[in-house]
Amino acid sequence: MKKGLTQAVLVAGAISVAAAFAPTAAKAADIPCSTAKLIVPWGAGGGTDVLFRIFAETANKQGANPQIQVVNMGGQGGNKGAKEARKAKADGCTLFAIHQSALTSNLTGRVDFTWDAFEPVAMLTRTPLIVGANPDVPYNNTTEMVANAKSRPGELLTGGTLGSTSHFFFLLIEDATGVKLKHISYDGTRQRMTALLAKTIEIGEINLASAKKYIQTNELKALGISTTERHPDIPDVATLKEQGIDLIYGTDRGIMLPKGTSKAVVQHYIDIMGKVANDPGYKKSIENKGSSVEYMYGDAYAKYFDETFTKWKAIAKKVGVYKGK
Secondary structure, three states: OOOOOOOEEEOOEEEOOOOOOOOOOOOOOOOOOOEEEEEEOOOOOOHHHHHHHHHHHHHHHOOOOOEEEEEEOOOHHHHHHHHHHHOOOOOOOEEEEEOOHHHHHHHOOOOOOOHHHEEEEEEEEEEEOEEEEOOOOOOOOHHHHHHHHHHOOOOOEEEEOOOOHHHHHHHHHHHHHOOOOEEEEOOOHHHHHHHHHOOOOOEEEEOHHHHHHHHHOOOOEEEEEOOOOOOOOOOOOOEOOOOOOOOOOEEEEEEEEEOOOOHHHHHHHHHHHHHHHOOHHHHHHHHHOOOEEEEEEHHHHHHHHHHHHHHHHHHHHHHOOOOOO
């Protein structure tokens, strides 16, 4: 996938969204704290945590006011932190790290709210997903994995986080290939990788942000990647499309604020995030973690979530997991 400021790629197609850097806010924001907490609704050490810590460190070095502190709040597949952020005071002192789990958790009925319960600020990064496997499985790519799964329907142990993007990823693979997997739920990326490394499960969603070293040392197998083109860090791993699975997928991470936050405060953080997204050192650090900088802000970011939700709702209904309200 092309790195840099690119179009937003969705599961069921692609849409182009303008992503120029935002102008400086005309009205100064009044934020009553010297340090704002950024709620990351996943545990420390996972892909989401790693990437948002790079963001916070860069923003703070650039003189962000208030300074930004990552606060991990794992549990409930990301929903514990989402609930906390949703009820936070809309004064600019609490930010929320978000990705498409805010959609899948609603679509699968785990929570009765979704992205529009917050004020969109900006998207920062995209991380392609990889079908990972423990090294003892008898298959080396997704073509062989699909054949194996078809030979024993409902038996191939598959790790994901129920109602989140990692779960949805394999539901889409099931839909595209006709296989039936046995889904085992883990609370986040770190727990899922631990299960793969311990050979408790056969396959699970992994990403380069947290699993690159395990792939390179052959402690985990990478069976296929969800990008349009092969990734330069793992060029021997074929894309899903190359292997006959018509699926392009990525985890798109960004930041939102509690509902009702003033336009001046939203713009204040758009300015901070735009400055970070344009920082060469930040871009390099993100790329070193197997992701790319994908900056999209304000109304364009809201449109991205609205259109993605509509597309994914149709998919959830098709594969029979829709329980939304």
